[in-house]
Amino acid sequence: MNVSSWSIKNPIPAVLLFIMLTLAGLMAFKAMKIQQFPDIDLPTVTVTASLPGAAPSQMETEIARKIENEVATLQGIKHIYSKIQDGTATITVEFRLEKPTQEAVDDVRDAVSRIRSDLPGDLRDPVISKANLAGSPILTYTVASSRMDDEALSWFVDNTVTKSMLSVRGVGAVARVGGVTREVRVELDPARLLALNATAADISRQLRQIQQEASGGRADVGGAEQTVRTLATVQSAEELARMDIVLSDGRRVRLDQLASVSDTVAEQRSAALLNGKPVVGFEITRSRGAGEIEVADGVRAELEKLKAAHPDITITEAFNFVDPVQENFEGSMALMYEGAILAVLVVWLFLRDWRATLVSATALPLSMIPAFAVMHLMGFTVNVVTLLSMSLVVGILVDDAIVEIENIIRHLRMGKTPYQAAMEAANEIGMAVIATTFTLIAVFLPTAFMSGVPGKFFVQFGWTAAIAVFFSLVVARMLTPMMAAYFLKRPRKEHGEPFWMPHYLKWAAWCLKHRVLTLIGAAVFFFGSFALVPLLPTGFIPPDDLSQTQVYLSLPPGSTFEDTLAVAEQAREIVQKNPHVKMVYTAVGGGASGADPFMPRGASEVRKATLTINLTHRSERGGIKKQTVERELREALTVLPGTRVNVGFGGSNEKYVLVLVSENGQALAEHGRIVERELRTLPGIGNVTTSASLVRPELVIRPDFAKAAELGVTSAAIADTLRIATAGDYDQDLPKLNLSQRQVPIIVKLPPGARQDM
Numbered sequence: 001m002n003v004s005s006w007s008i009k010n011p012i013p014a015v016l017l018f019i020m021l022t023l024a025g026l027m028a029f030k031a032m033k034i035q036q037f038p039d040i041d042l043p044t045v046t047v048t049a050s051l052p053g054a055a056p057s058q059m060e061t062e063i064a065r066k067i068e069n070e071v072a073t074l075q076g077i078k079h080i081y082s083k084i085q086d087g088t089a090t091i092t093v094e095f096r097l098e099k100p101t102q103e104a105v106d107d108v109r110d111a112v113s114r115i116r117s118d119l120p121g122d123l124r125d126p127v128i129s130k131a132n133l134a135g136s137p138i139l140t141y142t143v144a145s146s147r148m149d150d151e152a153l154s155w156f157v158d159n160t161v162t163k164s165m166l167s168v169r170g171v172g173a174v175a176r177v178g179g180v181t182r183e184v185r186v187e188l189d190p191a192r193l194l195a196l197n198a199t200a201a202d203i204s205r206q207l208r209q210i211q212q213e214a215s216g217g218r219a220d221v222g223g224a225e226q227t228v229r230t231l232a233t234v235q236s237a238e239e240l241a242r243m244d245i246v247l248s249d250g251r252r253v254r255l256d257q258l259a260s261v262s263d264t265v266a267e268q269r270s271a272a273l274l275n276g277k278p279v280v281g282f283e284i285t286r287s288r289g290a291g292e293i294e295v296a297d298g299v300r301a302e303l304e305k306l307k308a309a310h311p312d313i314t315i316t317e318a319f320n321f322v323d324p325v326q327e328n329f330e331g332s333m334a335l336m337y338e339g340a341i342l343a344v345l346v347v348w349l350f351l352r353d354w355r356a357t358l359v360s361a362t363a364l365p366l367s368m369i370p371a372f373a374v375m376h377l378m379g380f381t382v383n384v385v386t387l388l389s390m391s392l393v394v395g396i397l398v399d400d401a402i403v404e405i406e407n408i409i410r411h412l413r414m415g416k417t418p419y420q421a422a423m424e425a426a427n428e429i430g431m432a433v434i435a436t437t438f439t440l441i442a443v444f445l446p447t448a449f450m451s452g453v454p455g456k457f458f459v460q461f462g463w464t465a466a467i468a469v470f471f472s473l474v475v476a477r478m479l480t481p482m483m484a485a486y487f488l489k490r491p492r493k494e495h496g497e498p499f500w501m502p503h504y505l506k507w508a509a510w511c512l513k514h515r516v517l518t519l520i521g522a523a524v525f526f527f528g529s530f531a532l533v534p535l536l537p538t539g540f541i542p543p544d545d546l547s548q549t550q551v552y553l554s555l556p557p558g559s560t561f562e563d564t565l566a567v568a569e570q571a572r573e574i575v576q577k578n579p580h581v582k583m584v585y586t587a588v589g590g591g592a593s594g595a596d597p598f599m600p601r602g603a604s605e606v607r608k609a610t611l612t613i614n615l616t617h618r619s620e621r622g623g624i625k626k627q628t629v630e631r632e633l634r635e636a637l638t639v640l641p642g643t644r645v646n647v648g649f650g651g652s653n654e655k656y657v658l659v660l661v662s663e664n665g666q667a668l669a670e671h672g673r674i675v676e677r678e679l680r681t682l683p684g685i686g687n688v689t690t691s692a693s694l695v696r697p698e699l700v701i702r703p704d705f706a707k708a709a710e711l712g713v714t715s716a717a718i719a720d721t722l723r724i725a726t727a728g729d730y731d732q733d734l735p736k737l738n739l740s741q742r743q744v745p746i747i748v749k750l751p752p753g754a755r756q757d758m
Helices: 004-010 011-031 057-069 103-112 150-166 192-197 202-212 237-241 293-308 324-353 356-361 363-377 384-393 398-414 418-449 451-488 501-513 513-536 561-574 626-639 665-679 703-709 715-727
Strands: 044-050 077-085 087-097 125-131 139-145 173-177 181-187 212-221 224-232 244-245 250-252 257-265 272-273 275-285 313-320 548-554 581-588 606-616 645-646 736-738 743-749
Touching: 004 011, 004 418, 004 451, 011 363, 011 451, 044 057, 044 103, 057 077, 057 087, 057 103, 057 363, 057 736, 087 103, 103 125, 103 244, 103 356, 139 150, 139 293, 150 173, 150 181, 150 275, 173 293, 181 192, 181 202, 181 237, 202 212, 202 244, 202 715, 202 743, 237 257, 272 561, 275 293, 275 313, 293 313, 293 324, 313 581, 313 606, 324 363, 324 384, 324 398, 356 363, 356 645, 363 384, 363 398, 363 451, 384 398, 384 418, 384 451, 398 418, 398 451, 418 451, 501 513, 513 715, 561 606, 561 626, 606 626, 626 645, 645 736, 715 743
Parallel strands: 181 743
Antiparallel strands: 044 087, 044 125, 077 087, 139 275, 139 313, 173 275, 181 257, 212 224, 244 250, 272 275, 272 581, 548 606, 548 645, 581 606, 736 743
């Protein structure tokens, strides 16, 4: 059946179809999420194993290698990466892209569960999670208060702010940076412990066995069934201090006779600063499938409610990765409107008939808007890739309509009525229009089936372009001939030749006369273009020119929190001297804004700090690129002694990554230093950093087995006593103080003075 003829004879169904498609498209566009990049699902699984206090060498032999060896037997693995630091081993398993992500997670979970019995008993259960590209923070806020101290403010963030933020649709996680955590500290007196022949481990374990609520079964009392519970918890540090505990030899002693008990805050191992002033920060991460702009709007509305409910609280936005997404969306939409207007203008210049131009121009919105309905059904979002695809095809969408209109006008000039001209011209040109459209679909659609990580992004590009082009064919075959039949009029006068036509005909005639020269010229252009390809810069995503950047600082192992804080402050002062720097947010020892992508949340080290820098907008920099500012910062920060400095978000800035592999760790470290030193001699190299581990200082205790056996002491008892005395017990073994809203851990350890004395 000839669709065009049917549409001309029955205009109402065609008009209704496009009204419905347009409404569906508009509703879908409103419902679609706005993102920077599409959420892609990579089959990469992370195993995080945590044993607080364990040295990296112990983590490697007892945990990481065992997990690696078991995971390596799985099918479809591409690479296994391991990152080991104090108390934490992170094993990242990268599968081939064809492996379904959920299957990859299940396979890794099964492999880890098979060897769980071989891993240390004190190890926390390994956390197995899939890599989530939506997992970096999009907003960071700082909170200050005139009424609350650090502990109250930290609890306000942990409790009130976190609950409030997680109620916002699309918020995946809220993480506090800086601030302090409340704890009950039991500081033991070493001299009294020795006199009573007790150890830190004895005291901690005794407290855990006493300070607890336990279920006790069921009893039938007074003709009714009642549950039995044992409640042996105290409500304050003062009550805990008065508590009697039993020593291993059967004697009993009051806790405050061998320790000072205080309700205080934990030793500070992370801090947040805004322009050098200490604050409590929190970072918001969106969940997979949510749009950045939608999440930011919800978060800001919720924060306004919080501010109204707590007038003494000041909340400042420190880091924002939503504005670039908004700017990109608005810029892309403006580009599409410009493209559409210019396309219509060009059509008018050539057709020089406002009726014909209007009929052709309707193809643009009626091809693009219904495409959004299909995109929404396919689960696509409005992002860089789909908007690029739309802006690329915006000029192509009127092609089919122009071909139809041009042929109809040709028939009108023969003296036919618009109805007759539309019927005959549409039949005549039909196959050519279909062939043109499917040629374009054949060009765009294969990009949706590309392999590798780019293919994961381009699946939305290829389908979006193909869908929009297909709708342009439907418009050209159904709506354009029908509109022409009822809307066009016979031209009253012949159009003269355009002024450029004689020049074009002269060039065409010359080319036909000198065919060999024309072919040589075309060949030179063709092969010359390919010869220029190697000179173009390569990369997956070009470097951005946004208004944010980051500086990562890494101090040598063994550096204290105070050392890192001092260096971070020194770096901030240097950075703020740059005229393009507006605000600096510093996260010391915590925060995911500057986290390594393979680093689990909460596994940050006190020797690392991240400076998140808000720069002036590119329109205010007078043509200076962000990369130039980053280079200036990199050069200025070279004065920091003994600190590894990395400037930029990584990825787009790191042009070259060189990986050295060896079975011999010592040889690898040695050659890593040689390569690093040699690379620094090359001109044009901005910054060379290495992931090689630095030697960290440690105290080693080697038991005297004869004496230990004589005293009936095992190596495990020595290790446990030392660990509890210096760092406190494992989190899961700590006694807790039960309050109405939370549990406060009770930490038993030696006072700082005793921990500094060999």
